[in-house]
Amino acid sequence: MSRTQEINYPPEEIFRQMGVERPNLEHIILWMLKNNDVVEWSNFKEEPISIPQSTLSYYLKALMLDEYIEKVERGVYQITSKGAERYNQLSRSKEGERKLNYPPKAITNERNYDHWITWMVYNNTFCKWSDFIDEPLKINQSSLSKNLNELQKREIIRKENKEYRITQKGKSEYSRMLKEYDLDRQSILNEESNRIAEITKKTITFFEKYEIQDGDIKFRFLNNVLKYPYANLRGSLDSEENFNKVLLFLSMNHPNQYPFYISPKDFSKEYQINLLELEFNIRQIVEKNVYSTKFFSLKVDEDKLYYFQANEKIEKVLSAIIEDHITKFTYLRKLYESSLCKTPSMSLNSTVDAILEEICDNLFNSELKNALKEFLPEFISYLAYRIETERKLIDTHDKLEGVAWRDIPEVFQSYNPRFDLVEQAEFKYYIDYSILMVLPLFSSPEIKSMFEEAKDSMKKKDSAKALAKINSSIRLDPDNLDLLFLKAIILSVSNRHKSAIQFLKKMLKNYPNKKDEEIFIPYNFILVYCHLTLAEFDKALKISNKLNVNYPDHPISFITKALVLGYKFIYQIDIEKIRIDQILDDIDQAILLEDNNSNKGKYYHFKSLVLKQSKKFEDALEAIDTAIELNPKDLSLHYMKYSILYDFEKIDEALELVDEGIKLFPDQKTKLMTHKAYLYKKKNDYDKGLEITNELWKQNPENFELLNHKVYWHLYRGEKEEAIEAGKRLIKHDPDDGNFHDSYGEVLTEFGEYEEAIKVLLKALELDPLGWFTYNTYFQLARCYKEIGRFDLARDSLQKGERAINTCFCDIKMREEWKEKKLKLLAEIDELEKQS
Numbered sequence: 001m002s003r004t005q006e007i008n009y010p011p012e013e014i015f016r017q018m019g020v021e022r023p024n025l026e027h028i029i030l031w032m033l034k035n036n037d038v039v040e041w042s043n044f045k046e047e048p049i050s051i052p053q054s055t056l057s058y059y060l061k062a063l064m065l066d067e068y069i070e071k072v073e074r075g076v077y078q079i080t081s082k083g084a085e086r087y088n089q090l091s092r093s094k095e096g097e098r099k100l101n102y103p104p105k106a107i108t109n110e111r112n113y114d115h116w117i118t119w120m121v122y123n124n125t126f127c128k129w130s131d132f133i134d135e136p137l138k139i140n141q142s143s144l145s146k147n148l149n150e151l152q153k154r155e156i157i158r159k160e161n162k163e164y165r166i167t168q169k170g171k172s173e174y175s176r177m178l179k180e181y182d183l184d185r186q187s188i189l190n191e192e193s194n195r196i197a198e199i200t201k202k203t204i205t206f207f208e209k210y211e212i213q214d215g216d217i218k219f220r221f222l223n224n225v226l227k228y229p230y231a232n233l234r235g236s237l238d239s240e241e242n243f244n245k246v247l248l249f250l251s252m253n254h255p256n257q258y259p260f261y262i263s264p265k266d267f268s269k270e271y272q273i274n275l276l277e278l279e280f281n282i283r284q285i286v287e288k289n290v291y292s293t294k295f296f297s298l299k300v301d302e303d304k305l306y307y308f309q310a311n312e313k314i315e316k317v318l319s320a321i322i323e324d325h326i327t328k329f330t331y332l333r334k335l336y337e338s339s340l341c342k343t344p345s346m347s348l349n350s351t352v353d354a355i356l357e358e359i360c361d362n363l364f365n366s367e368l369k370n371a372l373k374e375f376l377p378e379f380i381s382y383l384a385y386r387i388e389t390e391r392k393l394i395d396t397h398d399k400l401e402g403v404a405w406r407d408i409p410e411v412f413q414s415y416n417p418r419f420d421l422v423e424q425a426e427f428k429y430y431i432d433y434s435i436l437m438v439l440p441l442f443s444s445p446e447i448k449s450m451f452e453e454a455k456d457s458m459k460k461k462d463s464a465k466a467l468a469k470i471n472s473s474i475r476l477d478p479d480n481l482d483l484l485f486l487k488a489i490i491l492s493v494s495n496r497h498k499s500a501i502q503f504l505k506k507m508l509k510n511y512p513n514k515k516d517e518e519i520f521i522p523y524n525f526i527l528v529y530c531h532l533t534l535a536e537f538d539k540a541l542k543i544s545n546k547l548n549v550n551y552p553d554h555p556i557s558f559i560t561k562a563l564v565l566g567y568k569f570i571y572q573i574d575i576e577k578i579r580i581d582q583i584l585d586d587i588d589q590a591i592l593l594e595d596n597n598s599n600k601g602k603y604y605h606f607k608s609l610v611l612k613q614s615k616k617f618e619d620a621l622e623a624i625d626t627a628i629e630l631n632p633k634d635l636s637l638h639y640m641k642y643s644i645l646y647d648f649e650k651i652d653e654a655l656e657l658v659d660e661g662i663k664l665f666p667d668q669k670t671k672l673m674t675h676k677a678y679l680y681k682k683k684n685d686y687d688k689g690l691e692i693t694n695e696l697w698k699q700n701p702e703n704f705e706l707l708n709h710k711v712y713w714h715l716y717r718g719e720k721e722e723a724i725e726a727g728k729r730l731i732k733h734d735p736d737d738g739n740f741h742d743s744y745g746e747v748l749t750e751f752g753e754y755e756e757a758i759k760v761l762l763k764a765l766e767l768d769p770l771g772w773f774t775y776n777t778y779f780q781l782a783r784c785y786k787e788i789g790r791f792d793l794a795r796d797s798l799q800k801g802e803r804a805i806n807t808c809f810c811d812i813k814m815r816e817e818w819k820e821k822k823l824k825l826l827a828e829i830d831e832l833e834k835q836s
Helices: 025-034 041-045 053-065 081-094 113-123 129-133 141-153 168-178 185-210 215-227 230-236 240-252 264-270 275-286 313-337 348-359 366-390 396-406 408-413 433-438 445-459 463-476 481-493 497-508 517-533 537-550 555-570 580-593 597-613 617-630 635-647 651-664 666-682 686-699 704-716 720-733 738-750 754-767 774-787 791-807 812-835
Strands: 069-073 076-079 157-160 163-166 295-301 304-309
Touching: 025 041, 025 053, 025 069, 025 076, 025 081, 041 053, 053 069, 053 463, 076 081, 113 129, 113 141, 113 157, 113 163, 113 168, 129 141, 141 157, 163 168, 185 215, 185 240, 215 240, 230 240, 230 275, 240 264, 240 275, 264 275, 275 295, 275 497, 295 366, 304 313, 313 348, 313 366, 348 366, 433 481, 433 517, 433 555, 433 597, 445 463, 445 481, 463 481, 481 497, 481 517, 497 517, 517 537, 517 555, 537 555, 555 580, 555 597, 580 597, 597 617, 597 635, 617 635, 635 651, 635 666, 651 666, 666 686, 666 704, 686 704, 704 720, 704 738, 720 738, 738 754, 738 774, 754 774, 774 791, 774 812, 791 812
Parallel strands: none
Antiparallel strands: 069 076, 157 163, 295 304
């Protein structure tokens, strides 16, 4: 639309470049909006200010993100009350009235410059470089540069026009940081009060805008807003206001509001939020655990769900009531089992009925009784799991509680499926994601670099950082297809496969020409990868066939089909229907059609994997040699060759190649030497393996993976004391690594320390319930349970272990060996049961 009002422009001293100082575009835009009722996009591009289109787009988005301005209609903007305050601050700073707050001595006494900087940008509107190097901080320039860059990488602060500002993530980091210092209680309370005041002010505006009157809903909403940062869902929501709407939906549909209920469809219409966006983000919060707090869903009927969360009043009271009844149930059952008295009528059903009797009317509306009856078994199993894994048995009361709850999951198994972290997670296979690098988007050095950074973050279990960075790039360039596809890949590689599929499908709706090669091929190729990881082979094959129909002469069409059938063969699924020659023909056809040598190398790599699994080792070596010729600097190809030679039992040849590899990749010497030590295991030369590992450990004492290897070398040599000592050091140095606990647990099992081994192995599963190593953890647990006479738990562990080995990315031979060990252990258990 076009407006006829005369536009006021800022005075020349604001928009003209003065000396080397560039004009502050944030100040200019806010000046325009403060001094006009509304301003159109085109007004900012006109003389005298003439802001370039791409720059203008960036600043308008950033200002809307900070809630300084709002879009009233397409291409028309106005300032907000928060923006007016920001404008006044910028104007005062132009006039030289700026005063700074500095951190207290409790913080500056420690030379943690990143904390100094975080404190400064939080407690001042913005900071400049000079604010940090001048009195009283006087941070030296090299330290300042290093810390500023690191904080920007971590997205704690951001830089705009040579000014450093706190981010939303930074505010959360600031609150956490304060807890490390001996600040007086009042100071901490003041900081928290400031945060609450800021959020409350925005919340009041939100309530007024959407006419929220109910006091309980207001309280729950404010509590949620204070606990759950928008940053965790920024990538799947258009604005913080939509995030608040999602929290409002959860606050409204609480059991305390029954019989009031608003459906997602009605809510989306009334509060103007896209229905798919609303439903997707509810699932993210309730099912996908994007926040650490657990949410519960109370299903009244197919279309009506109420939500509440752990540690709120209703959950605490419910837990207390259930704990009381379960303790009574367990104690009385034990009492009557050991007495000659006639056992009174007492069962699991009667216990559930007693709980229902107490909570209906007192805690929940009595009309929810049927829904609660369905819900309670799962909730009780959850409580049992929580008590079993979270509470330490310190005093007599805790130990009695542990006894009361110990057998509850087992009891409830016959009533309702047991609460199980693995069962909650996405069922998936490991599919080598390097094949995704054949997509054209990875020809861009920038995209390749972003993916490498994301992989580094994911290795450190910080996928949120990886996603935050890609989301930030997408906000600046929302129509960049490569960035959108990269986000889908990062989601999937970080094991959020269903989220990746949903994101792709949502993304595709914005593109009318869905069958254009630049959209159709990467979209479907990534979808196939996601479906394979979820074991949805039929869906993957259907998409593969669609690719072949639409692009019959494209190499990705052929490699996609080869991937689907190849991984079915690797994981032994419908094996009788699979022809190896067909898989190899499809790979060869992809190679024939491919022009890019790097991509050809990846196809040969996959071909060698299929041939290795088929035990066609000569052919596998030929394929991997060709791959190495095409991509000599790809270390993963060299590892594949060592692996083939290992299975082919050509150990001496593999050892020679590792020595050559160290010359080719000197920066990977530690990793390659570790592999060399492993090859000596095949030769039963444990002395040489330990010698190499000890030497590496001396050179790299902070490399805990090497300490993990030491644990096993001592185990192979039968050195109990040394193996257990190394295992203790391992989990002490890294108490959050599931694999390290698995290694130590295996050592304890081998040396007969079964009770202690069980504790360590259960901890491994708690830390990483879907870890690649869990097939071994479950097997070691089964061995321990067998030795202490818990045959039921031994069988249960073997059952879970079989599920883990079936989804493990490992050789068919390893799976077969594991299943043979399982059958042997089961036979031993059967024999012991007969004797008992």
